[in-house]
Amino acid sequence: MACSKRRAFGVGVCKCSFRFLIILLSVRTFADAQQDTTSEADSARIKELERQVEPGPNVQPPQSVPRTSPSLNPDISAIGDFRSSYASEGSRRIEVYFNELEMQVASVVDPYARAEFLFSFGKDLDTGELGIELEVATLTSLSLPYQLQATIGKFKPQFTKVNPLHPHYFSFVDFPAMVNNFFDGEGMFMEGASISWLVPNPFEYFQELVFEIGRVGSEPNASLVQGIDNRLLYVGHLKNFFDLTDEATLELGMGGLSGPNQLGFSTLMGGLDITYKWKPLRFNTYSSFTWQTEGLLSRVRLLDTDVVQTWGGYSFVEYQVEKRWFIGGRCDYSEFPGIEGAHDRAGTLLLRFQPTEFQILALQVQYTDRSYDSDFAQVILRAVFGIGKHGAHTY
Amino acid sequence: MKTRTMLGGLSTALVIAACTSVTLAAGKLNIVTTLPDLKSIADAVGGERVETFAIATGYQNPHFVDPKPSYVLRLSKADIFVTVGLDLETGWVPPLLNSARNARIIMGGEGYTDASANVPLLQVPSNVTRAEGDIHVYGNPHYWLDPANGKIIAQNIYQTLVRLDREGEAYYGENLRRFNEKVDRKLEEWTAAMGPLKGSRIIAYHNEWPYFEQRFGLQIVDFLEPKPGIPPTPSQLAKVITEMKRDRITVIITSPYFTTDSAELVARNVGGKVVTLATSVGAEEHLRTYFDLFDYNVMMMTEALK
Numbered sequence: 209m210a211c212s213k214r215r216a217f218g219v220g221v222c223k224c225s226f227r228f229l230i231i232l233l234s235v236r237t238f239a240d241a242q243q244d245t246t247s248e249a250d251s252a253r254i255k256e257l258e259r260q261v262e263p264g265p266n267v268q269p270p271q272s273v274p275r276t277s278p279s280l281n282p283d284i285s286a287i288g289d290f291r292s293s294y295a296s297e298g299s300r301r302i303e304v305y306f307n308e309l310e311m312q313v314a315s316v317v318d319p320y321a322r323a324e325f326l327f328s329f330g331k332d333l334d335t336g337e338l339g340i341e342l343e344v345a346t347l348t349s350l351s352l353p354y355q356l357q358a359t360i361g362k363f364k365p366q367f368t369k370v371n372p373l374h375p376h377y378f379s380f381v382d383f384p385a386m387v388n389n390f391f392d393g394e395g396m397f398m399e400g401a402s403i404s405w406l407v408p409n410p411f412e413y414f415q416e417l418v419f420e421i422g423r424v425g426s427e428p429n430a431s432l433v434q435g436i437d438n439r440l441l442y443v444g445h446l447k448n449f450f451d452l453t454d455e456a457t458l459e460l461g462m463g464g465l466s467g468p469n470q471l472g473f474s475t476l477m478g479g480l481d482i483t484y485k486w487k488p489l490r491f492n493t494y495s496s497f498t499w500q501t502e503g504l505l506s507r508v509r510l511l512d513t514d515v516v517q518t519w520g521g522y523s524f525v526e527y528q529v530e531k532r533w534f535i536g537g538r539c540d541y542s543e544f545p546g547i548e549g550a551h552d553r554a555g556t557l558l559l560r561f562q563p564t565e566f567q568i569l570a571l572q573v574q575y576t577d578r579s580y581d582s583d584f585a586q587v588i589l590r591a592v593f594g595i596g597k598h599g600a601h602t603y
Numbered sequence: 604m605k606t607r608t609m610l611g612g613l614s615t616a617l618v619i620a621a622c623t624s625v626t627l628a629a630g631k632l633n634i635v636t637t638l639p640d641l642k643s644i645a646d647a648v649g650g651e652r653v654e655t656f657a658i659a660t661g662y663q664n665p666h667f668v669d670p671k672p673s674y675v676l677r678l679s680k681a682d683i684f685v686t687v688g689l690d691l692e693t694g695w696v697p698p699l700l701n702s703a704r705n706a707r708i709i710m711g712g713e714g715y716t717d718a719s720a721n722v723p724l725l726q727v728p729s730n731v732t733r734a735e736g737d738i739h740v741y742g743n744p745h746y747w748l749d750p751a752n753g754k755i756i757a758q759n760i761y762q763t764l765v766r767l768d769r770e771g772e773a774y775y776g777e778n779l780r781r782f783n784e785k786v787d788r789k790l791e792e793w794t795a796a797m798g799p800l801k802g803s804r805i806i807a808y809h810n811e812w813p814y815f816e817q818r819f820g821l822q823i824v825d826f827l828e829p830k831p832g833i834p835p836t837p838s839q840l841a842k843v844i845t846e847m848k849r850d851r852i853t854v855i856i857t858s859p860y861f862t863t864d865s866a867e868l869v870a871r872n873v874g875g876k877v878v879t880l881a882t883s884v885g886a887e888e889h890l891r892t893y894f895d896l897f898d899y900n901v902m903m904m905t906e907a908l909k
Contacts, residue, residue: 319711322701351706355679406679406704414672449672454660457671487669490662490860531834564832565694566733595733602698603670 282315282323285596287376296585305331307590310343310376314599316350323347324599326374343374343397355406362399362425366418366445367463369481369502371395377601379498379526379534379560381572381590385542385552386520390431390477390506397425398441414449424467431475431506431545435468442466459483461502473509475545480504496528508546518543526558534560553577568592632768634760635677635708636685637692638665639884640747641718643893644757645685647782649764652771653683658699661885662859666737666832670695675702683763684708688719689744716763718756722746725813736830748882749814750790750897754783789894793901794819800908804850806843808835808857808866811882815900824852827865835865847873854907858882878907 289308295301309329316322326344331337346361364372370387375394382388387395400422407415420443424432432441445463452458461481469475481502488495503521510516520542528534536558543551554576561569570590577583634655636642642657649655656677659668665687678684678699686692700709707714724742731740746752761779765772801820808827816823825846829839846852853875855866859882866877880900881890890899 316710319706319709348701350701350704350709352704355704357702357704406676412676414676416672447672451671451673457673459672485669489660491862492669492860493664493667494862564737600670600694600698602702603672 280315282313283597283599285312285594285598286310287312287592287594287598289376290591291381291588293586293588297582307331308375310374312344312598317347320351321347321349343394355408357404359402359404360400362397363402364395365398365420365441365443365465366402366404366447367396367443367465367477368479368504369459369461369483369500373601376568376592376594379524379536380538380556380558381570381588382574384520384522384524384538385540385554385576386502386504386522389542389544389552390504390520391429392427396429396432397427398422398443399425400441402443413451414447416447416449418443418445418447420444428470431469431477431508432465432467433470436472437468439468439474441468455488456484456486459485469508469546471510471546473511475509476507478505494528494531496526498524498526500524506545510546516546516548518545518547524556532562534558534562536560550580552579566594632682632764633680634683634685635674635681637668637687637696638747640753640893640896641685641687641756641760643884643891643896644753644782645683645760647893648757648760648775648778650774650778652768652774653764657885659883661881661883661887661890664858664860665691665883666694668692668695670698672702674699678703678708679705681705681708681714682767683714683716683760685716685718685760685763687744687747688717689724689741689746690739691744713766714763716759718759719744719746720755720759722752722755725817726810736828737832743810743813745811745882746814747893748812749818750786750793750893751818752814753893754786757782785894789897793897796901796905797821800904803854803908804852805908806847806852806855806869808855808861811858812856812880815880819901819904821904823856824850827855827857827869840865840869844869844872847875854878856880856904859886876907878903880904 287310288306289310290305291307292304293302295303307330311327311329312324314322314324324344324346325342328341328343330339330341332339342362344361344363346359346363348359349357352358364374366372368387370378370383371391373395375383383393383395387393398420400420402418402420404416404418407417409415421440423434424441428434443463443465445461448460450458459482462479464476464478466474466476479502481500483498483500486497501521501523503519505517505519508516508518520540522538522540522542524536524538526534526536538554538556538558540554540556541551554574556572556574559571563569568591570588570592572588572590573585574588575583575585632649632653634642634645634649634653636645636655636657638659639657639661642655645653645655658674658677659665681703684700686696703709706712709715719741724746727742728735728738728740731738747756757779761775764775768775797819802822804822804824806825806827807823810826810828810831812821812823815821825843827835827839827843829836847869853873855870855875855877857863857866857877857879859879863877863879869875870877880903881887881896884890884893884896886896887899890896
């Protein structure tokens with residue numbers, strides 16, 4: 209599960225982390241107090257402006273003063289992910305647990321860049337230990353020439369459509385089996401540099417080429433490790449986006465990566481993704497439809513002459529029934545990196561209720577057919593809730 | 604070897620990019636606005652010297668617009684970006700600007716234009732909590748629905764245009780003067796038409812009309828949404844029905860992007876009517892300018908309340 213990578217972190221680290229959390233919240237409280245004071249000053253200014261603007265045909269308002277946050281504090285948000293599940297096998301079939309607290313701190317650094325830090329506090333289901341992990345720490349340029357944008361730090365690489373997402377933003381409770389089997393429950397992280405380029409083209413459609421170089425994040429995943437020599441992880445992705453109509457879009461992506469695996473050899477992977485989205489313009493908060501499908505191919509070198517090729521993929525649809533209700537279904541098929549003859553096949557149904565954009569309640573039913581073990585079924589109930597100012601996600 | 608190949612490919616790509624410069628509209632400033640109302644005003648002030656594009660349509664809920672990559676492409680080529688501000692577009696503008704790779708139009712850039720600057724704001728909260736629903740910490744952001752604020756928006760756009768295009772100062776100044784004169788002239792006309800309705804009590808679906816309400820002396824006594832952004836609940840609808848019957852209120856105003864089921868249910872119960880006003884230019888096909896917007900809304904209100 210997602211928490212397995214947190215086993216190495218101890219309680220001492222946790223205490224430090226919570227102290228840090230308290231400091232952050234204190235800063236936020238101070239900022240709020242400042243804001244109240246500013247609101248009063250603002251009201252006085254508004255009254256003054258009202259006097260100037262109200263009458264007369266040729267009023268010239270004074271110099272523009274943007275209405276923005278008076279504070280230099282970064283945007284801070286906390287997102288909780290609580291789960292309860294029932295599995296058809298195992299000695300402990302019912303689980304009730306707080307899966308993760310995701311804390312984000314983000315801000316513009318200066319006119320040239322913005323920064324984002326994302327901490328994940330979670331409990332390991334096997335050991336019960338609470339751990340903290342720095343999942344994202346990035347500096348991203350805002351003003352490079354030639355339509356370029358660069359990011360350095362720790363981030364989720366742009367390989368596959370779903371990997372760059374954080375779990376709370378994905379439609380379903382869990383990531384597809386493909387991501388879980390080939391990487392980790394929460395996908396793959398890397399430390400390094402990323403550069404993306406808006407590719408000019410005569411058809412004036414959005415085409416973005418991304419190239420990333422670095423090492424896999426501090427914890428290895430099923431396909432890749434940091435390595436003990438100078439071989440690095442290389443990731444590339446090309447995203448093509450088309451507006452089919454004002455209400456429908458199509459995205460086609462392809463990507464590849466190369467990096468060291470646990471046996472000291474290389475793993476090569478390639479992926480294709482296609483996403484169709486529909487949302488009416490007029491009643492854009494009441495209904496929507498998404499169909500997303502992708503697959504990846506993995507070639508793992510185990511020995512000088514032994515290469516194992518396996519693959520995985522998924523396809524899902526999601527339909528917004530009403531303003532706050534969504535239903536979805538997903539089919540998964542995934543083999544494992546470097547292992548022949550083993551696979552998972554899964555079918556998933558989803559019911560999601562979103563009272564507001566700050567809260568999600570989801571019920572997911574999943575049946576998994578495993579070629580290497582008995583089949584099992586799982587029901588998961590998840591509540592995701594966020595406070596603070598969390599940056600909006602990309603499309 | 605593999606590394607060399609990949610780096611070689613990247614270098615080639617960069618060279619191609621360097622050779623393919625982005626072409627701006629010939630000799631014209633490229634303006635991207637969030638809402639069509641801002642586009643209409645930018646057209647009026649910028650005239651022949653600008654090309655404009657609005658991201659949202661007039662019948663789309665401006666709080667919830669998808670930040671499509673195609674808009675990133677538009678913004679990457681923009682000289683000026685005009686936003687309503689006040690966190691109205693907080694759910695979709697930041698990811699667009701962060702991906703646009705265009706320092707001119709991000710906050711602090713010379714082409715960034717916050718249209719709300721100097722607008723006298725209404726409903727600035729003294730206490731900020733999401734327990735009150737989707738409130739806006741800087742004040743109600745639907746200020747363009749007071750035509751007098753249109754002049755302030757025009758002034759803000761004018762200042763940016765002059766900053767980026769000194770040669771056009773006189774041209775923009777003349778356009779601004781004409782726009783302001785027309786607003787004043789039309790405002791007299793609209794005020795006269797709405798005069799008999801002053802003090803009329805109405806119900807609104809969402810709290811987005813305080814500027815329109817104040818300008819024309821209407822009195823919005825309650826909303827179908829129990830709190831901003833929270834869909835109507837049975838108890839709220841029952842409360843509104845009681846209020847409408849008690850106070851003999853007959854009109855519910857709503858917006859093009861809200862379904863009218865709950866409004867019509869209430870209207871049926873009180874013998875009232877539902878009036879869908881235009882929240883933006885383009886809400887109806889024939890509403891092509893900022894002035895059409897108010898012509899339409901004034902006509903709809905006078906019809907409904909006569």
